[in-house]
Structures are given as structure tokens and as C-alpha cells.
Amino acid sequence: MNSTGLSRENDAETPSSGGHRTVAASLSVSGLSVHYRDFTAVGGIDLEIPEGEITALVGPSGCGKSSFLHSLNRLTDLIPGCRVAGSIRLSDGTEVTHPKTDVLSLRRRVGIVFQRPNPFPQSIRRNFEIPLKEHGWRKRDIPDRMETVLREVGLWNEISDRLHKSAIALSGGQQQRLCIARALALEPEVILFDEPCSALDPIASGVVEDLIHSLRGRLTVVIVTHNLAQARRIADRAAVFWVRDGIGTIVEHGPAERVFTAPSNPDAASYLSGARG
Amino acid sequence: MTPPTPRARPVAPVWLDRALAFAGATAALLSFGLFAWLVWDLARLGLPRISWTFLTGEIEDAGRSGGIGPLLVSTLLILVCCLALVIPLGTGCALWLSEFVRRGSLAARLVTGGVDLLASVPSIVFGLFGMVFFGQTLKMGFSILSGGLTLACMILPILVRTTLSALEALPADLRPASAGLGLTRTTSIVKLLLPAALPGIVVGITLGIGRALSETAALIFTSGYSIRWPSSFWDSGRALSVHIYDLTLNVPQSGAMASSTALVLLALILVVNSAAVALSEHWLRRRHQTS
Amino acid sequence: MLGLLALVAGGMVLLIVWYLFSNALPVIEAGRLAAFFTDSLWQPRSQRDPQFGVVSMLVASFLVTLLAVALALPVGLAGAVFHRFYAPPVLERWNRRMLELLIGVPSVVFGFWGLMVIVPLIVRLAPHTSGQSLLAASIVLGLMILPIIALTSQAALQAVPPAQLQAAAGLGMGRARTIWSVALPAAKGGIGAGVLLALARAIGETMAVVLVCGNIPQIPKSLFDGIRPVTSTIALEMGYATASHKALLFCAALILVLFTALLVGWLSFRKVESDPGTGGA
Numbered sequence A: 001m002n003s004t005g006l007s008r009e010n011d012a013e014t015p016s017s018g019g020h021r022t023v024a025a026s027l028s029v030s031g032l033s034v035h036y037r038d039f040t041a042v043g044g045i046d047l048e049i050p051e052g053e054i055t056a057l058v059g060p061s062g063c064g065k066s067s068f069l070h071s072l073n074r075l076t077d078l079i080p081g082c083r084v085a086g087s088i089r090l091s092d093g094t095e096v097t098h099p100k101t102d103v104l105s106l107r108r109r110v111g112i113v114f115q116r117p118n119p120f121p122q123s124i125r126r127n128f129e130i131p132l133k134e135h136g137w138r139k140r141d142i143p144d145r146m147e148t149v150l151r152e153v154g155l156w157n158e159i160s161d162r163l164h165k166s167a168i169a170l171s172g173g174q175q176q177r178l179c180i181a182r183a184l185a186l187e188p189e190v191i192l193f194d195e196p197c198s199a200l201d202p203i204a205s206g207v208v209e210d211l212i213h214s215l216r217g218r219l220t221v222v223i224v225t226h227n228l229a230q231a232r233r234i235a236d237r238a239a240v241f242w243v244r245d246g247i248g249t250i251v252e253h254g255p256a257e258r259v260f261t262a263p264s265n266p267d268a269a270s271y272l273s274g275a276r277g
Numbered sequence B: 001m002t003p004p005t006p007r008a009r010p011v012a013p014v015w016l017d018r019a020l021a022f023a024g025a026t027a028a029l030l031s032f033g034l035f036a037w038l039v040w041d042l043a044r045l046g047l048p049r050i051s052w053t054f055l056t057g058e059i060e061d062a063g064r065s066g067g068i069g070p071l072l073v074s075t076l077l078i079l080v081c082c083l084a085l086v087i088p089l090g091t092g093c094a095l096w097l098s099e100f101v102r103r104g105s106l107a108a109r110l111v112t113g114g115v116d117l118l119a120s121v122p123s124i125v126f127g128l129f130g131m132v133f134f135g136q137t138l139k140m141g142f143s144i145l146s147g148g149l150t151l152a153c154m155i156l157p158i159l160v161r162t163t164l165s166a167l168e169a170l171p172a173d174l175r176p177a178s179a180g181l182g183l184t185r186t187t188s189i190v191k192l193l194l195p196a197a198l199p200g201i202v203v204g205i206t207l208g209i210g211r212a213l214s215e216t217a218a219l220i221f222t223s224g225y226s227i228r229w230p231s232s233f234w235d236s237g238r239a240l241s242v243h244i245y246d247l248t249l250n251v252p253q254s255g256a257m258a259s260s261t262a263l264v265l266l267a268l269i270l271v272v273n274s275a276a277v278a279l280s281e282h283w284l285r286r287r288h289q290t291s
Numbered sequence C: 001m002l003g004l005l006a007l008v009a010g011g012m013v014l015l016i017v018w019y020l021f022s023n024a025l026p027v028i029e030a031g032r033l034a035a036f037f038t039d040s041l042w043q044p045r046s047q048r049d050p051q052f053g054v055v056s057m058l059v060a061s062f063l064v065t066l067l068a069v070a071l072a073l074p075v076g077l078a079g080a081v082f083h084r085f086y087a088p089p090v091l092e093r094w095n096r097r098m099l100e101l102l103i104g105v106p107s108v109v110f111g112f113w114g115l116m117v118i119v120p121l122i123v124r125l126a127p128h129t130s131g132q133s134l135l136a137a138s139i140v141l142g143l144m145i146l147p148i149i150a151l152t153s154q155a156a157l158q159a160v161p162p163a164q165l166q167a168a169a170g171l172g173m174g175r176a177r178t179i180w181s182v183a184l185p186a187a188k189g190g191i192g193a194g195v196l197l198a199l200a201r202a203i204g205e206t207m208a209v210v211l212v213c214g215n216i217p218q219i220p221k222s223l224f225d226g227i228r229p230v231t232s233t234i235a236l237e238m239g240y241a242t243a244s245h246k247a248l249l250f251c252a253a254l255i256l257v258l259f260t261a262l263l264v265g266w267l268s269f270r271k272v273e274s275d276p277g278t279g280g281a
């Protein structure tokens, strides 16, 4: 059994599998804005998110990082009164913001992990069965799929003997890795992380960070973090959010190396040097 | 290397969503429809008869004609007796629970447990109890007093619970503040806590009145069936709900009168319960504004 | 002083049980309690052959209660799901208002309406019966507890943590699967509590039932047979009961109280048990 990774070769696709993913996808965002009723939280975003790389989004609290992140897989649909304008294009041409786009399969392709671990308060096994069944995995394939991803996040040895026990009995760090495994189980092309470590202790946080780092090259990762050191350690690219005229926007982006060492925008520079934020 | 696992179908069954939506809408419509039907029937049968003379007149021909005047008075008197007992008893008990014993102490748990169990007692059993305790042991016989006191026992849990939650919702610094001012406990309760918790207590009383108005089974063996104008609390007197029961059970061809009575009763309860809802919403809003 | 009031309030239930018990005592002392369960008929006033079989009434009480819940639960729950997940929030709010008012409708009004409307409908369905039957009683009782079940279910669904629903959405789960696999399991406890509450209310209910149940003390063989639950028996017979007959009725009331107390006790026990769990990790 392969314990280190999912294969990404371009296998023969099952015709019925509806855009079955075999490679990571890139995202290209242009002219994006997110509105909550009359309030514009985020505006004027243009960003290329290359495939297989880790893109870190940083910036002070309330500048719209989560709003932007949630618009990438239309989780903004859940909030009454929230509207997204502009374009987000996946590399196969799918327009995320288009109203006719099938959001359910979009969200399978663009997975998300939240700040607070949110396993379903049911057995660990059910946590995989529910979403996998929803996306058409056959019942007999589910145990293998679950084992693969649990190994991948390093949980298999810790919990393989209590798969029938409640997921909320796990520690916070374990729960978060379970949530990552659950997202990975759906074979996403892009995975979004919204401050995945900020509810965890330093050790668990390190484990999760390594895990995210290990995804590099195999799928596209977008991560929001307040931990600049962490962003520096794992990111290939970085984007700095800042509130300008009351609207959150990206003031600086590019290769992480350059953004962190030689930012050209003064706000970004002061934020990154720890002066503000 | 694991090959990507094959998936049977692209995404979720839409039919389940459709089925759920359909079943849900049907159920919602059905329940709404049934209740609308009930109210419509009562209004159709009962509304034409309702007039000032109906509300004030005496019962005639065993209830086939005439009015409900004495019943309204009896109902009111029963409520008066009921509230006279339940308000001091309920608020007193709630005050003791919130101010004089620690939450979770054995005494508090026993009392709240007793009150909760009391809430579970079927109303007909209150009727039996009232009959033997108030009626026989305390020698009140079939009387408005006996009926009212029985209802008081029945709605006691409502009042205790709402008053208790009103007291517990008070700002935590109210008590140390009053102690800091050197107020005695009695002063602090009478001058500070009770006034502050009054809205909650009023809501509890209103809810209790609604419940008492709608009660029948607890009254048939306590306040009885007399249809004369009551002249004192010691007289037997028929409540509105008991009237509906008696007409339906014992008086043929009285459907229209029963409907009219039911309509009056429903209107009263509607007013009382809406008042409770409005009061508690008003009170909640004010709390949010001030805090 | 206040302690005394609290003692009275808390001890009231004991007083009630004590009074029921002391009035039921003649039966128990006379050793007739066994007859309560072994006699097959209920004819306590018969001179020649008095019989005290209460089993048919207990069975009737249980049957009508269970049927009422079986009718009200699917409707109430499906309605709650609809209002929570499909209907616009305005509708949900109005629906809740309506339910809150309906909970206050006197049960005697349900009974009266049932006799006027439901019973004739049943006669049309089964022409050779009186219509006053197990079915009629179940429908009327079901209608009465419907608002309770609907409201508690709605509250339970409302209390499902948003994080759970967000997790489901983040995994690309559709509405149906989210409801079925996430929301309903999470709301299970609250819905169950509502059902228990409704059960306790239903089994102790008198007025919604007595007018439409037919009042025949028998174990029903079909939905259209008349029945006579415990509460109806008490309501109808206490007016003229004397001596051991009266004691028997008190005995029946005692059984009723013990049963509802058991239900409610279990309910609060469940609450205590599940409270620490709801805090999550």
C-alpha cells in the first residue's frame, strides 16, 4: 500500500465520472469583488494561482482573506446577502462564479479546510462515507480510499483501531488532520486552508504545517495564515491583503521569496516587518 | 501507486432533494391546512352568534341558546383564585432557588426536580387531586376557589421556570453591587431583583393564564358545572372550556353554541398568548439595547 | 419563609402522589390490585360479577398515544425540515409564530372539532361504525401534539452548529445529503426529546380523546373500533364513582402519573447525560 501519496498520473477516465481529476488545476482570478449586502468587503482582486504550488494569503484581521478564499469554491453562497462579482477561472476553463456552474462538483474539485476542525460528530468512518457517497464513490471502494488518505495525513496508525468511534473524541490536532484527510479523500485539484493551525497548539500546528507542505506539487494549495514565519517556510507564492479606502484588496503579490524580502508596497512592507497588523 | 478510485456517478442524487422538498412542503401545507380548517369551521359555525347579548346573557335551554355571561364571570373568578395562589408561590420558589441556595445543591435539585415532575402530571390527575384535597380535605367542595387553586398547582411549574430564568438572566454584578451598597438581602430583593426580573415574571404569568384558560379536565371535578351567576368564590361555576365539553358530550344539537364558546375562548387565549410573546420580545430587545 | 414556599412548590408533586395513593389504598389493601391486571372486563359497578380489568384501557392509552405520535412525527418533522432548509426565513418565522399560538389551543376544542368533522369523515370511510374510534382519537390527538413536535424539531434543527453545515458545504455535499446525513443526526437528541414530551402530553390527555374515542372498554381489533383510554375512564366515571370503584379510578390515575413521571424523568436524565457532550472538543 502506498502510504505517501495519491497518484496523479493521467489514467483513463471513466466516462461517467464527470471531469474526473488527474492533475492539479491552476486558478486565475480577475476583477473579483465580494459584497455583503451594500458593504464591499473585497474588491479589485487580480491573482494567478499556479498549479501545484502553495500560495499564502496574509494580511491583518478583517481585510477580507476569508471572504476571498470562500469565494474560490462558492462557499460565499451560504451567506444570505453575499454577492461575488468578477471572474475565477479554473485551468480547464470552468468559470467558478458563473451561476450555471455545478457548485457541488466544483466544491469537490476545490476543497476547503477551516480554522476550527469541524468533523461531523459521528464515527470516523462515517466522516468519510458521507461525502464519498455523495460524490459517487462505490461503497466497496470507500474503505481503501479512507485508508489511503488517513495514511497520507499520518493518522492511520493512530486511529485505525477506532474508526467506529466518534470523531469528536479525537484531539484538536487529530481532528484537523482528519478534516484534511476528509477533504483529500474527494481527490480535489485545489485545496483551500483558512488559518488551519490557529486553533492548534504549536506541536499539532507543526504537524499540520508539514502535512500541508507535503501536498506541494501534487495539488494546488491556497492558505490563509496569520503566522508569517509559517508562510515563509511553506509558501511558493504570497499575496498581501490590505484595506484600502475601506475595501480589502491585494497590495503585493508574487514569489514568496521576493514578497517577504523585498516588498515594494509600503503597507505590505510595514505589515511584513511586524510594524503593523 | 493507487490509481484514482473509480466513481459510479458524478454527483449526488437530485431526486432525494426533490423528494425531501416535496414531502416537506406537503407536510407544512398539510399542518397549516388542518389548523386553518379547524379555525374556519369554528368561525363559520360560531361567528354569526357572537354578539353583546351572547357575551352577557344567561345560558338557556341547557346551552342550546342564550349566552355565556355567567361562564365568563366564573372563568375570571377562577383565574383570580389561581393567580392569588400561584404568583406568591411561584415567585417565592423561584427567588429561593436563585438567591438562597447554590445552583446544583441537593436542595435546589430536589425542588427543581419536583417542579419538573409536577409539570408532567396529566391535567385529569390534577382534577382528581383538587377534588379530594381542596374539595374534601379542605372542605371547599365544588367551588370556584377549589378549581382556581387546582389550576394554580397545575401552572406552578410554568411560573417557577420563567421567573427562575428571568432571575438568572439578570446581570451578574447586580447582586454584589447591592451588597456593596450595604443593602439588606430583603431590600435588595424587593427593590432591585424583583423589579428587574418583573418582565420575565409577567411573561410567565401570562403564559400561565393562557394555559389555565384552556384547561378543562382539571376543572370538571373541582369547580363543577353550575351555570348560575357566581356570587362568591365558594360557589360552583362553570368555566368556558368546561362548557364546550359539557355541550359536546351531553347536549345534542349544540354544535353552534359550542363553536361560539370555543371562538370566544380561542380569542381570549390568542390575546393572552400574543401578549406573552410580544412582552418577551419587547423585553429581549430592551435587554439587547441596554447591554 | 421563601424556603417554605419552595418546599410547598417542590413537594406538591409528592402531595399529589400521596393523595392518589391514599385514595387508591382500599383497592390495594383489599388485595384487588391483581384483579386490575387479570380481569378481562371493566364492570366495577356490577352487583353480580364485578370486574376490574384495566388492561384494555392501558392498551388503548398506549395505542392511541403511539398512533398519534406516528401520525404527528412525520408531518411535524418533514414540515420542520422544510421550514429550516427550503422555505424563505420569513415563512419560517411566521410558521413558528403560528405553532406557538396553536400550542395554546385548548384540547377540548380539538376534541369538539374532531367530533364535528373527523368522526363524520370516518363514518364515510367505514359506514357501519359510529366513527368514534381508535382512528378518530389518534388523528385528533396527533393534531394536538403536532405543534409540539414541529416546534421542538424546528428548534433542534436550528441548533445544529453552523460549522457542521459549513463542513458539509465545503465537501460539496448537496442539500438532501446534508439534511439526511448531517443535520438530522445532529438534531436527533432534540427531536427525540420533543417526541418524549409529546408522548407524555398525549398519554395524559383527556379532552381531545374522550369526545371522539367511542368509550368502549375493549382491546381494539381494528382502527375503527371504539376504545376507552385511562384518562377518559376517569373523566367519565369519577362523577358518580363510589367506594372501591372510586379507589380503582385513583389507582388508574396513579399508574398514569408514574408512567408520565417515568417518561419525563428519562427525558431530564438524557439531558443531563448529553449536556457535557454538546460542548464538543
Ligand SMILES: Nc1ncnc2c1ncn2[C@@H]1O[C@H](COP(=O)(O)OP(=O)(O)OP(=O)(O)O)[C@@H](O)[C@H]1O
Pocket (backbone or CB within 6 Å): A036, A039, A041, A060, A061, A062, A063, A064, A065, A066, A067, A068, A079, A248
Ligand atoms: N457574513 C458577513 N456579513 C457581513 N459582513 C461580513 C461577513 N463576513 C465578513 N464580513 C466583513 O467582511 C470583511 C472581511 O472579513 P473576512 O472574514 O473575510 O476577513 P479576514 O481577513 O478573514 O479576517 P480574519 O483574519 O480575522 O479572519 C470584514 O470587514 C467583515 O466584517
Ligand SMILES: [Mg+2]
Pocket (backbone or CB within 6 Å): A065, A066, A067, A194
Ligand atoms: Mg478569516
